[in-house]
Amino acid sequence: MGMVIMNSAVSVDGFIADGNDDVGPLHEWYFTGDTPIVEGGGRQYDHSGVGSGFTVSRASAEYVRPMWEAIGAIVMGRTLFDLVNGWEGKPPAGDHVVVVSHRPKPEGWHPEASYHFVDDVTAAIGKAKELAGERTVAVNAGDVGGQILAAGLVDEVAMDVVPVVFGSGKRYFGGVDGRHLLEDPHVVVQGDRVLHLMFKVRR
Structure with a gap:
């Protein structure tokens, strides 16, 4: 089985969006x-659902591209799914998406897309690992990501730290309870207006 990596762009004070789910400059x-992340361009969607080809600094591309290529499945919460309409059935990376939600997939929504709706974070990771095989399971940060971390199911934490202070909003780790130790960062990459960090979760 591949690793489970929790990831998101985040402000220096730990927020992935403001209180209205606006990511502001976090994805600029x-x-x-x-340098395109995806070779040949292609239509991609950011957190806000805006369609565009991702073009980043060379340093960021060299960090993000292999990470995205390794992803087999993404786990996301229902709030993000609704905000981006599930990236119209075409996630930015990976072939499968597992949505943690007590509500089923919207009737008639992109029946061709490999999107699976489950109501439990442990079941979500199990399904995502089954779909991903030896590839990585990427977990979107936020409340669902925090629950998955608290359940001991996250192997690594990846943060794209943007030099902005939000002051309040949606936290990277959601409402996670308790203390969770991470190892020293084993990846530190300076991009343009972003610092990429990766930490292994201490067991």
């Missing part, structure tokens, strides 16, 4: 460089 680095 995805569009200000000259």
